Amino acid sequence: MEMAQAQYFRPHDLGSALKWLADNDARVAAGCTDLLASTESQRLTGNVLDVTAIQDLRGISKDDEYWRFGATTTWTDVIKSELPAAFDSLKLAAREVGSPQIQNAGTLAGNLCNASPAADGVPCWLTLYARVELVSTDSKRILPLQEFITGPRRTECAQNELVSAILVPHHASRGRSSFLKLGARKYLVISIAMVAVRLVEDAGTITDCAVSVGSCSAVATRLTKVEGAITGQRLSQLSLPNLQELVEATINPIDDLRSDARGRLAAACELTQRCISSLATDKVDVK
Numbered sequence: 108m109e110m111a112q113a114q115y116f117r118p119h120d121l122g123s124a125l126k127w128l129a130d131n132d133a134r135v136a137a138g139c140t141d142l143l144a145s146t147e148s149q150r151l152t153g154n155v156l157d158v159t160a161i162q163d164l165r166g167i168s169k170d171d172e173y174w175r176f177g178a179t180t181t182w183t184d185v186i187k188s189e190l191p192a193a194f195d196s197l198k199l200a201a202r203e204v205g206s207p208q209i210q211n212a213g214t215l216a217g218n219l220c221n222a223s224p225a226a227d228g229v230p231c232w233l234t235l236y237a238r239v240e241l242v243s244t245d246s247k248r249i250l251p252l253q254e255f256i257t258g259p260r261r262t263e264c265a266q267n268e269l270v271s272a273i274l275v276p277h278h279a280s281r282g283r284s285s286f287l288k289l290g291a292r293k294y295l296v297i298s299i300a301m302v303a304v305r306l307v308e309d310a311g312t313i314t315d316c317a318v319s320v321g322s323c324s325a326v327a328t329r330l331t332k333v334e335g336a337i338t339g340q341r342l343s344q345l346s347l348p349n350l351q352e353l354v355e356a357t358i359n360p361i362d363d364l365r366s367d368a369r370g371r372l373a374a375a376c377e378l379t380q381r382c383i384s385s386l387a388t389d390k391v392d393v394k
Contacts, residue, residue, distance in 0.1 A: 117157040125244045129267045137179050138212040141221040173274040178216035196231040196284035196303040198393045216270040222260050229327040230303040234317035236279040240272040282307035285382040285391045289374045298322035299366045300374035304382040308342050323360045323371045330357045342387050351376045
């Protein structure tokens with residue numbers, strides 16, 4: 108019996124892409140910065156749906172409810188965009204995603220769908236209460252990011268679905284944010300630990316905050332106990348004497364070739380403190 112030949116499809120509209128995906132089991136290709144690196148051959152095998160020609164999937168916009176980041180928006184697009192200070196952490200992370208060539212090609216949705224524990228964007232999106240918009244031929248659904256990524260290399264995206272956008276509710280675009288990561292070297296590095304922090308203040312008092320750590324456990328996670336300890340404090344006098352205890356109560360650091368669990372815990376605590384200090388002293392630089 109003759110086997111069917113693998114197909115490559117590069118549509119220019121979302122409807123055509125979804126219809127083809129409904130009829131074909133395929134891998135979705137966008138920036139390919141992770142997709143090509145993960146294959147063992149010199150070319151992609153099986154059916155491939157290339158979404159890079161669908162203009163409706165790229166760009167940053169704002170409506171009455173959300174800031175909308177199209178699925179194929181690149182990291183360079185984020186760096187060059189005029190965004191509120193709450194998105195500074197995302198801009199800082201964008202500058203840490205590989206090299207400029209990777210930033211030019213890599214897409215926001217690809218970073219999420221790859222679901223790496225060390226994905227630089229995920230902690231930032233978590234502090235922005237990001238939601239993932241998934242579409243198919245007959246439905247659209249929106250999931251909180253923490254429900255979309257279910258584990259290393261695992262997401263809730265069904266075979267017939269595409270991620271069409273990442274959504275940030277307006278209330279999460281308030282305040283200022285920062286991002287830091289630690290690796291074995293300064294550039295082109297997979298993180299040992301990374302932290303994103305977003306703070307909202309009123310008359311010097313922190314009224315809302317979101318703190319997230321990545322590359323320390325199977326999935327990035329919010330440090331809710333740290334958030335609770337920060338909220339209500341004066342930003343200029345912020346003190347977290349039991350920071351390690353608060354972080355340790357939330358994350359379960361992993362051991363791997365890059366670091367052991369003890370090192371990751373220490374790094375997460377230090378990065379959290381530095382992120383908060385940079386916001387307290389207004390020393391976040393996204394240029």
